[in-house]
Structure formats: C-alpha cells, structure tokens
Amino acid sequence: MKNKGILIIVSGFSGAGKGTVMKKLMSDYDNYALSISATTRGPRTGEQDGREYFFKTVEDFEAMIANDQLIEYAQYVGNYYGTPKAYVEQMLNDGKDVILEIEMQGAMKVKEKMPETLLVFVTPPTAAELKNRLVGRGTEDMATIAARLKRASEETVYMDKYDYLLINDDLDECVKELHGIIQAEHSKVSRNINKINFFREDAKIFSEGE
Amino acid sequence: MKNKGILIIVSGFSGAGKGTVMKKLMSDYDNYALSISATTRGPRTGEQDGREYFFKTVEDFEAMIANDQLIEYAQYVGNYYGTPKAYVEQMLNDGKDVILEIEMQGAMKVKEKMPETLLVFVTPPTAAELKNRLVGRGTEDMATIAARLKRASEETVYMDKYDYLLINDDLDECVKELHGIIQAEHSKVSRNINKINFFREDAKIFSEGE
Numbered sequence: 001m002k003n004k005g006i007l008i009i010v011s012g013f014s015g016a017g018k019g020t021v022m023k024k025l026m027s028d029y030d031n032y033a034l035s036i037s038a039t040t041r042g043p044r045t046g047e048q049d050g051r052e053y054f055f056k057t058v059e060d061f062e063a064m065i066a067n068d069q070l071i072e073y074a075q076y077v078g079n080y081y082g083t084p085k086a087y088v089e090q091m092l093n094d095g096k097d098v099i100l101e102i103e104m105q106g107a108m109k110v111k112e113k114m115p116e117t118l119l120v121f122v123t124p125p126t127a128a129e130l131k132n133r134l135v136g137r138g139t140e141d142m143a144t145i146a147a148r149l150k151r152a153s154e155e156t157v158y159m160d161k162y163d164y165l166l167i168n169d170d171l172d173e174c175v176k177e178l179h180g181i182i183q184a185e186h187s188k189v190s191r192n193i194n195k196i197n198f199f200r201e202d203a204k205i206f207s208e209g210e
Numbered sequence: 211m212k213n214k215g216i217l218i219i220v221s222g223f224s225g226a227g228k229g230t231v232m233k234k235l236m237s238d239y240d241n242y243a244l245s246i247s248a249t250t251r252g253p254r255t256g257e258q259d260g261r262e263y264f265f266k267t268v269e270d271f272e273a274m275i276a277n278d279q280l281i282e283y284a285q286y287v288g289n290y291y292g293t294p295k296a297y298v299e300q301m302l303n304d305g306k307d308v309i310l311e312i313e314m315q316g317a318m319k320v321k322e323k324m325p326e327t328l329l330v331f332v333t334p335p336t337a338a339e340l341k342n343r344l345v346g347r348g349t350e351d352m353a354t355i356a357a358r359l360k361r362a363s364e365e366t367v368y369m370d371k372y373d374y375l376l377i378n379d380d381l382d383e384c385v386k387e388l389h390g391i392i393q394a395e396h397s398k399v400s401r402n403i404n405k406i407n408f409f410r411e412d413a414k415i416f417s418e419g420e
C-alpha cells in the first residue's frame with residue numbers, strides 16, 4: 001500500500017532562512033515537490049509556465065477562485081497569487097510530500113480546509129539573532145529592517161498555532177530535522193488507518209475456528 | 211533552555227520484536243533510559259536492586275499504590291509489577307527520554323494520567339508475518355502460539371489509540387524510525403511553549419519605541 005504524500009506548510013519570519021532551508025531540503029532528498037503557485041503577473045525573462053509559476057489571466061484566475069480550484073490565494077501589489085489544488089493533489093497522490101512556503105494567515109486557512117496539513121514554523125534561535133541576520137544581509141536599509149522586525153514581533157502570535165517549531169540555528173541540522181519531522185509524520189497512526197484496518201481484517205483468522 | 215525528556219510507551223503484539231528493537235535503540239543512541247519496574251517477586255540469581263528491578267515487599271508496594279507513587283501497576287502470577295513515578299520523573303527532568311515497555315491497557319491508563327506521553331505501537335508488517343515469527347522462534351508449542359495470535363487479534367482494537375505505528379520489517383530501519391519519531395517529537399510546538407514565550411518576550415522590543 002503506497003502512502004499518500006503529506007502537504008507541508010513552511011512559514012517563518014522574514015530573515016529566518018526559510019528559502020535556504022527549502023533549497024537544501026530539495027537538493028538533499030528525493031521525495032519532495034515544491035508547490036508551484038499560479039499568478040496573474042506576467043512572466044519575467046527566463047521564467048517558464050509550469051516551472052516558476054502557472055501564468056494565468058485575471059479572468060482565468062478569478063474562475064479558479066469561483067470554482068474552488070485554489071487551496072489559498074492572496075493579492076499582492078495588484079496581482080493574484082495562489083496555490084492550485086489540482087497540482088498539489090496530483091503530487092500527493094503520486095506519493096510526493098509537497099512543500100508550500102506561505103505566510104501565516106494563508107497557512108491558517110489551508111489548515112482549516114485541509115486539517116491533515118503539517119504546519120512547520122521556522123525561527124532563528126533568538127530575536128537578537130533574527131535582527132543580526134537581517135542587518136547582516138546588508139540588502140535593506142534600517143527602516144525596512146525595523147518594519148520587518150516589527151512584523152516578526154506581531155507574527156509571534158502564530159507560533160503556537162503550528163505543529164512543529166523548527167529552530168534554524170545550524171543549516172545542516174535544521175534541514176535534517178525538517179526531513180526527520182516529515183518522515184516521522186508518515187508513521188502517525190492517523191495517516192495509517194488503512195494499514196491498521198488491513199491488519200485487523202487479516203488477523204481475524206486467528207480468532208476464528210475455535 | 212534544556213528540554214525535558216519525553217516519556218515513550220512502546221507496546222505491541224507478542225512476537226512483534228519489541229525487545230530486540232528496544233535493545234538496539236539503547237545500544238545505538240545515548241539519550242534513552244529504560245524505565246525500571248518495581249516488583250514484589252524475589253530477585254533471581256544475578257539480578258540487582260535498581261538495575262533489573264526495584265525489589266519491594268508487598269507492604270512497601272501497597273504503600274506506593276496508596277500514595278500514588280506508581281504511574282501504573284498490575285498483578286501477574288501472584289506478584290505486583292509497577293512503574294515508580296519518582297524514578298521516571300527524575301530521568302525526564304535530567305533530559306532523558308524514558309522508554310516504558312508495557313501492555314496496552316496499562317498504556318491507556320498512563321496516557322490518561324500523563325497526556326504528554328508518546329505512544330508507539332510496534333507491529334510486524336502483516337498478520338501472516340506475526341505468525342511466521344512466533345512459529346519460527348520454535349520456543350512454544352502450537353497451542354501457546356494459537357493463544358498468542360488470538361490475543362494479538364483482540365489487541366488490534368488498541369492500534370489506533372496510539373500516536374505512532376511502527377512497522378518492524380527491517381530491524382535497522384525500525385530502530386532508526388523509532389529514534390526519528392522521538393527526535394521529531396522534541397520539535398512539537400506543544401513541547402516548546404517555553405521557548406516560544408521566551409522568543410515572544412524577546413521580540414517585544416521590536417514593537418516598542420515607535
């Protein structure tokens with residue numbers, strides 16, 4: 001009996017290192033698929049439909065909303081972004097574990113719709129370290145960094161709404177830990193009810209014929 | 211902040227290979243402690259108080275029951291057997307993950323008293339394989355094997371009351387999987403509320419002084 005894949009949402013503060021963790025997870029292990037978003041923004045040079053994004057017209061995107069074909073969606077700087085249900089379902093049925101990197105409000109909505117989703121919250125070990133990383137990147141001015149930190153502080157209310165807390169201290173350790181969490185999740189009783197029922201049926205023969 | 215250890219109950223059918231799995235887990239990894247039972251049966255040659263068992267008089271054992279000093283206990287062939295709470299608590303506070311190998315009714319009682327206990331159910335991949343192993347051991351007559359199989363068939367009702375289903379097909383894989391399950395459990399949000407609250411307090415500084 002082939003296990004269905006698991007949908008995993010990874011969220012975390014800006015500066016927590018989610019992107020790096022995801023990239024290493026995908027390159028170190030075989031069984032993962034990244035969810036591909038649909039968007040109404042135009043493709044940039046080098047972007048390919050079905051690789052970076054599924055590129056959609058506004059009409060098509062709104063039809064997807066109307067037909068409940070998106071797991072979640074949001075608007076950002078005048079464009080729609082969303083997660084197509086069909087693609088994710090197909091990967092899950094193929095036995096792939098699908099990773100969806102989205103922000104926290106979206107994560108809560110998905111969990112409501114699909115309670116079997118695994119929620120992982122990535123955080124640096126301390127708030128001071130979060131600040132260090134944002135400053136250390138050297139890509140943003142102090143006002144932008146302050147805004148990101150303020151947002152992180154507000155986002156801490158979401159931390160205990162997740163299933164797992166993944167502390168990104170050492171990258172290698174963190175990726176191994178995430179992989180371990182997902183592997184363990186496959187052994188959850190709630191994800192193995194078919195196997196249990198099969199075993200029960202099978203074992204009935206031992207109670208018969210007395 | 212040092213994490214408290216996790217209490218893990220391992221149960222499974224007679225013939226599932228629990229003993230072998232436990233032995234290898236203890237020898238392959240450092241962070242585990244096996245719970246030591248208290249009993250009223252006398253020590254056998256070579257057995258040492260506080261190593262194989264805590265040896266108790268009936269009076270002492272019944273006083274432990276009366277004073278709620280046992281996590282669970284049962285009577286078996288005229289003797290008491292039980293799990294002393296103080297020893298387990300001490301190991302957990304030292305940060306050790308404590309493994310308790312007990313049968314299913316006892317496991318349910320412990321989970322009721324201590325809901326943060328992790329329940330792992332060990333099973334061979336199939337009912338046929340369970341029979342093969344019991345027959346293959348060659349240590350019991352067919353009537354005893356039939357009785358064990360009948361009991362296993364009845365015990366399947368407990369399978370979905372556990373947290374994790376551990377399929378013991380390949381020993382090495384099985385031990386790694388069990389270790390992985392326990393490791394992942396340490397990252398559960400519910401086991402990291404202190405860290406989350408600490409981070410929240412710490413991050414407050416980013417919302418202040420606007």
